[in-house]
Amino acid sequence: MAARTIVFEPADPCHAFLTTCSRAEYSDGPLAGVAVAVKDNISTKGIETTCASKILKGYVPPYDAHVVGLLKAAGAAVVGKTNMDEFGMGTTTENSAFGPTLNPSDTGRVPGGSSGGSAAAIAAGMVTMALGTDTGGSIRCPAAFCGITGLKPTYGRVSRFGLIAYANSLEQIGPLGKNVSDVATLMGVIAGHDHRDSTSRNRPFSHSPKNEIKGLKIGIPEEYFGPGVDPEVASVVRKAIGRLVELGATTVPCSIPSMQYALAAYYVTCTSEASSNLARFDGVRYGPAPDTKKSWHDAYQEVRREGFGPEVRRRILLGTFALSSGYYGKYYAKAQVARQNVKADFARIFAGVDVIAGPTMPSIAFKLGEKSDPLSMYLADILTVPANLAGIPAISVPCGKVRGMPVGLQIMGKHFEDERVMDAAYAYEQAVI
Amino acid sequence: MEDQVIIGLEVHCQLDTKSKLFCGCSTDYRSDGPNTHVCPVCLGLPGAMPVLNKRSIEYAMRVAKALNCMVLEESEFSRKNYFYPDLDKAYQITQYDKPLAEGGYLEIESDEGGEKKVQLTRIHVEEDPGRLVHMGNAERGKYSLVDYNRAGIPLIEIVSEPDMRSPKEARKFLNKLRATLEYLSVFDSDKEGSLRVDANISIKGSERVEVKNITSYKGVEKALTFEITRQKNLLRRGQKVDRETRHFLEARGVTQSARSKEQEHDYRYFPEPDLRPLRVKSWVDAIVLPELPDARRGRFMAQYGCSLNHARTLTGDLKLANFFEQVVRGDPAGLSGLAATWIADTLIGELNYRDMSLDRVEPAAVTELVEILKNDLITDKSGIEVLRIMLDQCLKNESCETPAAIVTHLNLGKTTGDTGAITTAIEEAINENPKALDDYRAGKAGALNFLVGQVMKKTRGKADPGTLNRLLTEALKTRGA
Numbered sequence: 001m002a003a004r005t006i007v008f009e010p011a012d013p014c015h016a017f018l019t020t021c022s023r024a025e026y027s028d029g030p031l032a033g034v035a036v037a038v039k040d041n042i043s044t045k046g047i048e049t050t051c052a053s054k055i056l057k058g059y060v061p062p063y064d065a066h067v068v069g070l071l072k073a074a075g076a077a078v079v080g081k082t083n084m085d086e087f088g089m090g091t092t093t094e095n096s097a098f099g100p101t102l103n104p105s106d107t108g109r110v111p112g113g114s115s116g117g118s119a120a121a122i123a124a125g126m127v128t129m130a131l132g133t134d135t136g137g138s139i140r141c142p143a144a145f146c147g148i149t150g151l152k153p154t155y156g157r158v159s160r161f162g163l164i165a166y167a168n169s170l171e172q173i174g175p176l177g178k179n180v181s182d183v184a185t186l187m188g189v190i191a192g193h194d195h196r197d198s199t200s201r202n203r204p205f206s207h208s209p210k211n212e213i214k215g216l217k218i219g220i221p222e223e224y225f226g227p228g229v230d231p232e233v234a235s236v237v238r239k240a241i242g243r244l245v246e247l248g249a250t251t252v253p254c255s256i257p258s259m260q261y262a263l264a265a266y267y268v269t270c271t272s273e274a275s276s277n278l279a280r281f282d283g284v285r286y287g288p289a290p291d292t293k294k295s296w297h298d299a300y301q302e303v304r305r306e307g308f309g310p311e312v313r314r315r316i317l318l319g320t321f322a323l324s325s326g327y328y329g330k331y332y333a334k335a336q337v338a339r340q341n342v343k344a345d346f347a348r349i350f351a352g353v354d355v356i357a358g359p360t361m362p363s364i365a366f367k368l369g370e371k372s373d374p375l376s377m378y379l380a381d382i383l384t385v386p387a388n389l390a391g392i393p394a395i396s397v398p399c400g401k402v403r404g405m406p407v408g409l410q411i412m413g414k415h416f417e418d419e420r421v422m423d424a425a426y427a428y429e430q431a432v433i
Numbered sequence: 434m435e436d437q438v439i440i441g442l443e444v445h446c447q448l449d450t451k452s453k454l455f456c457g458c459s460t461d462y463r464s465d466g467p468n469t470h471v472c473p474v475c476l477g478l479p480g481a482m483p484v485l486n487k488r489s490i491e492y493a494m495r496v497a498k499a500l501n502c503m504v505l506e507e508s509e510f511s512r513k514n515y516f517y518p519d520l521d522k523a524y525q526i527t528q529y530d531k532p533l534a535e536g537g538y539l540e541i542e543s544d545e546g547g548e549k550k551v552q553l554t555r556i557h558v559e560e561d562p563g564r565l566v567h568m569g570n571a572e573r574g575k576y577s578l579v580d581y582n583r584a585g586i587p588l589i590e591i592v593s594e595p596d597m598r599s600p601k602e603a604r605k606f607l608n609k610l611r612a613t614l615e616y617l618s619v620f621d622s623d624k625e626g627s628l629r630v631d632a633n634i635s636i637k638g639s640e641r642v643e644v645k646n647i648t649s650y651k652g653v654e655k656a657l658t659f660e661i662t663r664q665k666n667l668l669r670r671g672q673k674v675d676r677e678t679r680h681f682l683e684a685r686g687v688t689q690s691a692r693s694k695e696q697e698h699d700y701r702y703f704p705e706p707d708l709r710p711l712r713v714k715s716w717v718d719a720i721v722l723p724e725l726p727d728a729r730r731g732r733f734m735a736q737y738g739c740s741l742n743h744a745r746t747l748t749g750d751l752k753l754a755n756f757f758e759q760v761v762r763g764d765p766a767g768l769s770g771l772a773a774t775w776i777a778d779t780l781i782g783e784l785n786y787r788d789m790s791l792d793r794v795e796p797a798a799v800t801e802l803v804e805i806l807k808n809d810l811i812t813d814k815s816g817i818e819v820l821r822i823m824l825d826q827c828l829k830n831e832s833c834e835t836p837a838a839i840v841t842h843l844n845l846g847k848t849t850g851d852t853g854a855i856t857t858a859i860e861e862a863i864n865e866n867p868k869a870l871d872d873y874r875a876g877k878a879g880a881l882n883f884l885v886g887q888v889m890k891k892t893r894g895k896a897d898p899g900t901l902n903r904l905l906t907e908a909l910k911t912r913g914a
Contacts, residue, residue: 043480056479063473065480160707164479168706197482198708273706276514279523280477284579296518296577323514323701332703 003027008035008079014102014111016121019048020080029075031189036071037121037130040081041088042173043162044068047078051164052096053086055307059286065162066197067131067173067190074189079127082117086309087278088135088166090114091380092366093142095311100368105147105405109365112145114138118176119146128178129186133163135171136266137360137384140396143176144408145365147398149183149425150176154416155391156201159194165277167270168199170388180397180426184209187418207419209426214248216424217353223259224358224383224410232402237359240399240409240428244357247427254349254356258341259386265338266385267378268322268331274312275319281307314374342389350414355424359383360396360408383410393418397425399432436668437637438661440603441595442653444610445588446620447561447627448492453585454560455483455526462582463625467566475585477521482707485510489587490713491720492619493533493558496589499617499722502537502556504714510558510705515698518579519563527559527590529702533711539613540727541605542745544598551606552594561586583626595633600657603632607650608749612726615751623790632657636664640676644688647681656681660688729754737761737769746777752791753781759796760803772803779817783824793827802836814894815845847897855901858891859884859908873909881905 003025010020018040026033038044041051043061045068050056064072071078085095093116094100101116103109104124111120115132119142122130132139134152143150151174158173165171175186184207191205218241225234245251256262283289283303290302308316322331349356362383371377387394392412399409409428413421453460456474473481497504511529532555543549563584567577591610597603607630614620621627629648634657635641642664647656664674679688724732726748733744733754748754757776761768776799784791802823806816819839826833840846862884863870869887872880888901 049479051479059479061473061478061480063478063481161482162480165707196484198484199706272703276512276524276701276703279514279516280479280521282516282518282523284518285476285521286478297516300516320701323703325699325701328701328703 004033006033006035006077006079008077010126012126014104014107014120014124015099016082016101016117016124016126017080018050018052018083018096018098018117021047021078024077024079026077027072027075029073030185031071032075034076034129035079035127036076036186037080037082037118037127038068038071038078039084039115039118039130039132041084041133041164041166042068042131043164044078044081047081049081049164050097051087052084052098053307053309053312054097055281055287055303057288061162063162065173066159066194068162070190071131076189082115082121082130084117085114085138086312087164087274088114088133088138088171089274089311089315091137091141091377092371093117094368095309097309102368103146103365106365109367109405110145110370112142112361112365114142115150115176116142119143119148119150122146122148122176122178129182130176131173131186131190132176133166133171133173134384134388135167135270136381136388139174139176140360140384140394140408140410141381143396144360144398144410145406147401147406148176148178149180149395149397149429150174151183151187151395151418151422152387152393153187153191153418154203154393156199157191157203157205157393157416157418159192159197159200161194161196161200165273167273168277169273170266170270180209180395180422180429183395184422184426187422191418201416203416205418207422209422211247211423211427211430213244213424213427216244216249216355218244218249218251218424219254219349219353219356220251221254221256221259221349221356221358223256228379228382229359229362230364230402233359233361233363233407236400236402236407237357237409241357243431244424244428247431249424252353254353256342256345256349256386258338258345259382261338262342262386262389263378263382265335265342266381266389267318268335269339269389271315271319272322272332272335273319275316275323278308278312278316283307311374339389342386343391346386346390346392354413355421356412357424358410360410364402364405364407387412391415393421395421395425397429399428436665438598439595439635439637439641440597440600440657441633442593442597442603442606443631443633444591444593444607445629445631446591446614447624448489448587448589448619449621449624450486450488450492450587452486452488454486454489454558454587455585458585460586465582467578467580467582470582471584475521476581477523477584483526483705485708485711486587489558490533490711491716492587492617493556493589494713494716495617495619495720495722496591496614497534497537497556498717498720499613499725500537500539500553500556500591502534502553504534504717505531506712506714507531508533508557508711508713510708510711511702512705514701517562518577519565519584521563521581521584525560525562526705526708528557531710532557533713539593539606539609541602541609544602549596549602551596554592554594556589556591559588559590560584561588595635600654600661603657604650604654607653609726611650612749612751616723616725616729618723632660634660634664636661636668636674639664639668639674642674642676643678644681645678645691648683652681652683655683655686656688659686663688733757737765737773739769739773743773743777746781747773756791756794756796756799760799763800764804767807768800768803771807772799775799775803775806775816775820779820783820787824787828789824789828794824795833798823798833798836805836805840809847809897811840811845811847812894812897815840815847818843818845818894845893845895847895852900852904854892855888855896855904856908858888858896859901859905861891862887863908863912870909870912874913
C-alpha cells in the first residue's frame, strides 16, 4: 500500500521547529496519521539532524534512531525536528545556534529546555505529541514552563540508539503530550528492549492510565519546598498535592539530604561524558569542514572553535578538566559517590512511600535573557536532576498558574514504575479538568 | 660488566572473529576497497552505540586461560580519549583499571638454553582504530586518506612484565605467543597488520624508553637491537637516556623520538557508559583448551623420537607441526627421524631463502622425498637438489614434478648397484691426477679427499659415498699405494 502523507506547513511564530516536513508520510498502526514532532538530537534518516548546533549543520543521518523506527512502524507521521539547547545543554532553549524558541503562553519568556521546541510545539497546538530527551530535566522543565505533560522514563526503558549522546549515563528519550493519555500512548510505542542499546531493558509499556489512587503514599521531600523555590510556585504545588490527598492519597514528609551534592554530581558527570561524546565533531566525516590547508591538529581546533556555541564550549572544558589526570579522583570519582548517595536516599524513602511529589521547577518560566549567568541557570535544575542521577521515572503535569504562567507538579517513582507515576498524574489531571 | 638489558612488551593482536568488536560489520576487509566494511557504529556516527561481540570475549578468555591468567570477577570497558583522524569517535573503547584478566606467564627458551617464565601483567580487549594512508610522506605529504575498515576490529593487548633480557628473548616470546594464539584458533598471523608491538626497553639503572609502532616479528629484534646500541652509546659517552616515546621506522631500521606533543597525552579514561560491566569469570571452566605448543613438543619427542631442538622448531608453528604430522602419517616409525631433520633443518631454510610460505608445499611431496632418501635411492646432496627444484617449480607456479619424477628426469639415482660407472670414474680421476696419487703415496691425507671430490664430480654426486670410498681405497691399493 502506498504511504499516505499529511500536509504540515504551520506558521511557527514561537520557532518550535528547526526543520519541518511539509509532506510527512505515515502508514497504518495505532498512531496512523498522528503528527509527531521529534527533538533534533534524535537521528532521523533522510532528515537533517543538527542538535541545534552549527557543527552538525547539513548532517543528514543515514539511519533512524530506534524510537523513530518505532514511531514509523506505529503509523505516526514525523512532521519535523524541534529546536533545543545546543546538544541539550541548557534550561531555556536559548542556547540554540539557530535562535531561541519562545513560550507560547508568553512570547517574552523562554519555553524551558532543553526540549523547548517539542514542548512549545504541543503548547501552541501544532502537534499533540512529541519526543524529547531528558538528561537533567530537559523534558520536565519545558513541560512545566509550557503547561503540558512530559515523562522522563526509567533509565533503560527506552532505547537510546540514535540519540546523539550528551550524557549517556543520565539521559533518556521520553514522551511529551497535551495530556497524560497522549504521553501514555506515545510511551507505549517507544518503550521496550533494543539489542542495539546495551543499557536498554526488556520492560515494554502497555498501560492505560487509571485515576484510582486510593491509599497511594506520597513522599514530600522538604528540600523541594525549601529556600530557592519560589513560594508562590511551592504553594500552587502544595494545593495540587492536597487535591491528591482528597482523592485518597496520603502524604509522608521525607528528606533527601544527598540533594546538597546532587547538582555538583550532576554537572561533573554530564560535562565529563559530554567532553568525550562531543570530541568526534571534528569536520572529518560530517558537518561543515574547514576551508583550510592547516595540519589536522589546527583544523580540528578551527572547526570546533567555530562550530560549538559558548555554553557547549564551557561544558566541554569543564568535563575535560574533571577527567584530567590528577583531577579524576577529585571530581568524576567523587561525583559517582554522590550519585550513589542520591540513589541510596531514594531507595530508603521508597521503602516507605509509593511516589515522591514536589514542584518540577523552582520558578515559572524565565524572561528571555534573564538567566545570563551560567551558574544561576544551573541552579534551576536542582529539582529535576535527582531523578536522572538515580535513573528513576519522573513526570511533570500542569497544576495551575502563577502570575499567568504554568506550573508543573513533578511525581517521581520507583525504577520501572513509570505506570504508577502516570496514574498519579492522570488522577490529578482528571480531577481538575 | 655487561650492562643489563631490560625489556617488556605490549603486544596487540587482532582476534580472528567474523564480525567486529562492537557491531556486525565483517572483519574480512583486506581484499576490498577502503570504507566498505563500515556502519554507523564503527564509523562513530552520532547516536550509534556499541554492542559487545560475545565471541571476541570468548576468544580473549581462551587466551587468558592458555596463558595462566586470572580472569577478573568484574571487568569494565573504558574510554581512552584522544584526537587523531583515524579514531572515528575521538576515543577508543578499551579496558583500563578493570581489564579482562591479570597475571599469568608464558614459557620461552632463555638465552642460556633453559626454560624461562615471562610473567604477564594483564590482558585486555579493545577496538582497533581506522587507518591513515598518507599521500606523499607523513611529514610533508599533500594529504592523508582515512580508511575505517579496520575500525572496530577486536584486539587483545597482552602486557608482559619487564622480564626479557635480550632482543632474541623478545623475539622468542613473540614467536611463542603467536604459536599459542594460533593453536587456540583465535589469531591469524598471515593477515597483514594482525600483530603490533610496543616495547619498553632500558639499560638497568637508566630511564625507560617506549618504542612504538613495531609491526613485524623481525622488526622487534631489529628495533630492540638498534635501541640498545643507541642507549649504550649514550651511556658510554656519559650522557643520560631520556624517558621518552620513540617510533620505529621499519624501512630504515632505526627509532626516532616522537614529537613532544604526542607525548603529552592525558587520555582522560573513564568507564564507557554505553556498556555494562563484564562478569564472565564463570565461563573459564567451560573453556576446553586444545593441545598447546609445549604439550605438542613433548608429544613429538615421545611419539616421533624428535630431538628437543627439532620438536621445538616443528611445534613452534602450528602449520609446521601439522605439516610434519601429515608428512609422517603413513609411516611414523619409518619416516619421523628423517622427516624431522629434513623439515626442521632443510625445508625451513629453503623456504625462508625464497620468502615462501609453507602453504605452497604439498606434504605428500615431502613424504615422497623422505621415502626416497630413506630407501637410500639418492644421496643427501641430490635430496637437496630435488627439494630446491621442487620449491622453485612451485614458486614459479610451474607444473610441479614429484620428487621421484625429478630424480628420474635428472638421472639422480644413486649408482650403488652399478659400480662400473664409479670404477670408471675412479680410473679416470687417478689417471688425470698423477700428483694426487704421488701425494697419497707420500701419506698426505688431503689427497684422498681430493680424489673423492673428483669422482663425485664425474658421477654428478650420485655415487654412494660408502661404495666410492671402498672402491677408491682398493684402486689405490692396486697401484701400490
